[in-house]
Amino acid sequence: MNALEKLEKLLDGEQFEKIKALNNPELHEFLAEWIEWLEPDKVFVCTDSPEDEAYVKWKALYYGEEKMLETPNHTVHYDNYYDQARDKANTKLLVPGGKEIPFLNTKDRDEGLKEIRELMKGVMRGKELFVCFFALGPRNSVFTIPAVQLTDSAYVAHSEFILYRKGYEEFRRLGMGAKFFKFVHSAGELDERKTSKNLGERRIYIDLLDETVYSVNTQYGGNTIGLKKLAFRLTIQRAVREGWLSEHMFLMRVNGPNGRKTYFTGAYPSMCGKTSTAMISWENIVGDDLSFIVPVNGVARGANVEKGVFGIIQGVNPEDDPIIWEILHSPVEIIFSNVLVKDGKPYWNEMGIEIPDEGENHSGKWWRGKKDAEGNEIPPSHKNARFTVSLEHFPNVDLEALENPCGVEVGGMIFGGRDKDTWPPVREAFSWEHGVITMGASLESETTAATLGKEGVRAFNPMAILDFMSVPLGDYIRNYLEFGEKLSKAPKIFAVNYFLRDENGNWLNHKLDKGVWLKWMELRVHGDVGAIETPIGYIPKYEDLKRLFKEVLDKEYTREAYEKQFTIRVPELLAKIERIEKIYREKVGEVPEELFQVLEEERKRLLEARERYGDYISPFALEGE
Ligand SMILES: Nc1nc2c(ncn2[C@@H]2O[C@H](COP(=O)(O)OP(=O)(O)OP(=O)(O)O)[C@@H](O)[C@H]2O)c(=O)[nH]1
Ligand SMILES: O=C([O-])CC(=O)C(=O)O
Numbered sequence: 001m002n003a004l005e006k007l008e009k010l011l012d013g014e015q016f017e018k019i020k021a022l023n024n025p026e027l028h029e030f031l032a033e034w035i036e037w038l039e040p041d042k043v044f045v046c047t048d049s050p051e052d053e054a055y056v057k058w059k060a061l062y063y064g065e066e067k068m069l070e071t072p073n074h075t076v077h078y079d080n081y082y083d084q085a086r087d088k089a090n091t092k093l094l095v096p097g098g099k100e101i102p103f104l105n106t107k108d109r110d111e112g113l114k115e116i117r118e119l120m121k122g123v124m125r126g127k128e129l130f131v132c133f134f135a136l137g138p139r140n141s142v143f144t145i146p147a148v149q150l151t152d153s154a155y156v157a158h159s160e161f162i163l164y165r166k167g168y169e170e171f172r173r174l175g176m177g178a179k180f181f182k183f184v185h186s187a188g189e190l191d192e193r194k195t196s197k198n199l200g201e202r203r204i205y206i207d208l209l210d211e212t213v214y215s216v217n218t219q220y221g222g223n224t225i226g227l228k229k230l231a232f233r234l235t236i237q238r239a240v241r242e243g244w245l246s247e248h249m250f251l252m253r254v255n256g257p258n259g260r261k262t263y264f265t266g267a268y269p270s271m272c273g274k275t276s277t278a279m280i281s282w283e284n285i286v287g288d289d290l291s292f293i294v295p296v297n298g299v300a301r302g303a304n305v306e307k308g309v310f311g312i313i314q315g316v317n318p319e320d321d322p323i324i325w326e327i328l329h330s331p332v333e334i335i336f337s338n339v340l341v342k343d344g345k346p347y348w349n350e351m352g353i354e355i356p357d358e359g360e361n362h363s364g365k366w367w368r369g370k371k372d373a374e375g376n377e378i379p380p381s382h383k384n385a386r387f388t389v390s391l392e393h394f395p396n397v398d399l400e401a402l403e404n405p406c407g408v409e410v411g412g413m414i415f416g417g418r419d420k421d422t423w424p425p426v427r428e429a430f431s432w433e434h435g436v437i438t439m440g441a442s443l444e445s446e447t448t449a450a451t452l453g454k455e456g457v458r459a460f461n462p463m464a465i466l467d468f469m470s471v472p473l474g475d476y477i478r479n480y481l482e483f484g485e486k487l488s489k490a491p492k493i494f495a496v497n498y499f500l501r502d503e504n505g506n507w508l509n510h511k512l513d514k515g516v517w518l519k520w521m522e523l524r525v526h527g528d529v530g531a532i533e534t535p536i537g538y539i540p541k542y543e544d545l546k547r548l549f550k551e552v553l554d555k556e557y558t559r560e561a562y563e564k565q566f567t568i569r570v571p572e573l574l575a576k577i578e579r580i581e582k583i584y585r586e587k588v589g590e591v592p593e594e595l596f597q598v599l600e601e602e603r604k605r606l607l608e609a610r611e612r613y614g615d616y617i618s619p620f621a622l623e624g625e
């Protein structure tokens with residue numbers, strides 16, 4: 001029996017017709033094999049029609065994975081109390097022979113496939129399977145990658161409809177030519193709250209050879225939404241093979257003088273400010289999490305992989321995040337996850353208004369002071385509680401850039417992390433190579449609640465991408481360096497640090513200061529302002545920032561604040577170079593030799609500067625040159 005004949009037996013007539021219309025034998029085989037294996041009671045195939053999307057949304061409510069809230073089109077979803085973040089330990093790359101690759105969590109492919117197949121055998125008995133088609137990147141473009149998702153979670157499918165472009169027609173158009181990704185997900189057995197129960201058997205296995213990802217016994221978006229962080233492992237591999245970049249980066253427009261539009265990408269680790277930067281209210285958002293950057297005729301062109309936001313809700317308040325606040329209070333389609341609900345209204349930590357003392361949250365029935373099994377007090381919402389919404393509802397979205405099949409020219413690329421004591425708030429690299437190595441490849445950041453495990457530990461996180469890395473780090477960095485050589489005008493590279501603290505642990509910057517750094521970077525891309533040369537790159541001049549603080553935030557920026565923030569901290573910077581160099585020399589394995597040269601040059605510049613100026617160098621001293 002061939003695959004289509006098998007499918008005809010497995011599916012209802014109407015569903016079968018939808019599959020038959022896609023002329024792709026590889027797709028048919030994959031579907032036949034997995035539908036038979038998963039044994040769902042029922043299969044629903046989603047085309048791009050609004051009716052099919054509506055069916056999925058309705059099923060999320062019908063099966064109890066989402067509940068309606070008071071505001072129309074708002075729903076809430078809960079993940080298991082212990083399934084609130086990405087599970088790094090159980091996320092593995094399947095590689096032949098289980099080859100060990102530094103910093104990557106690998107597993108023998110045959111063993112992994114065997115294990116996951118066993119876990120998934122008949123896992124959908126009594127359940128409905130949704131077969132969905134999406135596209136990564138704008139459709140019918142150099143960026144497009146089609147993907148098929150199998151899931152028994154209507155919540156996951158619903159989230160994907162909000163976050164990704166529909167892809168059924170794309171499969172139809174491409175026919176046998178579709179080089180597509182495959183995702184198979186099951187939430188596994190559910191408890192009475194409709195959350196995944198068998199967390200001990202939670203597995204996320206990425207088959208790099210077959211460009212397929214399997215995920216089981218989990219619901220949290222970062223572990224299950226196939227097109228997000230699961231596809232990301234596959235796109236990194238493709239990008240390195242094909243010579244482009246697939247990055248953990250927002251994409252935004254910064255508005256310069258006289259209507260000038262300059263596009264920036266920015267890579268910060270999870271929970272370190274991508275969304276909050278891309279949402280600066282006077283600029284424009286294109287994407288907040290994942291970007292593809294492709295060299296086209298010597299120009300780096302960027303596109304958002306997604307079309308929606310799976311954003312962190314903690315701390316969203318009307319002052320700092322006026323646009324998100326507005327959206328979250330309007331009747332557009334939103335899924336809230338792991339927030340507190342009372343009388344049909346959602347509440348979250350640090351929202352700037354009074355929060356009820358009881359309700360329902362990620363721990364079930366909740367009251368203030370409630371403790372979990374470990375004795376920790378449970379806050380109203382989880383730190384990693386999120387909202388899922390389409391970008392089309394954002395008044396500040398740059399729709400033209402979002403939908404442009406040619407993407408946008410990238411003028412600047414930014415790297416940043418949680419760093420309390422080393423990097424200044426903003427600086428510009430001397431060159432592409434200098435930026436890639438001393439900013440991107442040298443990124444460190446304190447760990448956050450976006451992954452299971454301890455928070456606040458300084459960790460090596462090159463390009464903010466380490467959690468998702470799927471190729472040897474040296475290959476990834478080589479690809480980055482070579483990417484620059486393909487460009488006639490490489491984007492300028494910048495590094496930011498929003499998280500500097502003083503001796504008492506207080507932040508040195510306000511959340512909105514990043515709006516000033518962005519304006520400065522925009523001017524620098526076009527050579528409109530000068531800068532101070534330091535051993536670690538160019539930093540802004542006080543006079544320029546003073547003017548920008550006034551213009552952008554209507555704030556007085558004092559010389560004292562500037563001096564404190566932009567002091568070059570030689571001992572911390574040298575220690576960092578030591579750490580980074582050691583990691584690359586001792587742990588990473590093969591790395592382009594340039595990396596060590598560029599780090600060595602930076603060290604020399606720092607040592608020379610220390611000779612002349614001492615350990616902590618005021619920017620005014622350097623400016624005096
Ligand atoms: N102190 C300080 N905190 C900030 C700043 N910007 C953002 N944050 C906090 O950082 C947290 C996460 O920021 P997001 O922008 O949502 O994170 P993200 O990079 O989009 O994260 P992912 O969606 O996990 O990839 C929020 O709790 C913010 O309040 C800042 O300038 N200063
Ligand atoms: O993938 C997720 O869970 C959400 C996210 O953006 C990240 O953690 O970087």
Ligand SMILES: [Mn+2]
Pocket residue numbers: 248270289
């Ligand atoms: Mn992210």
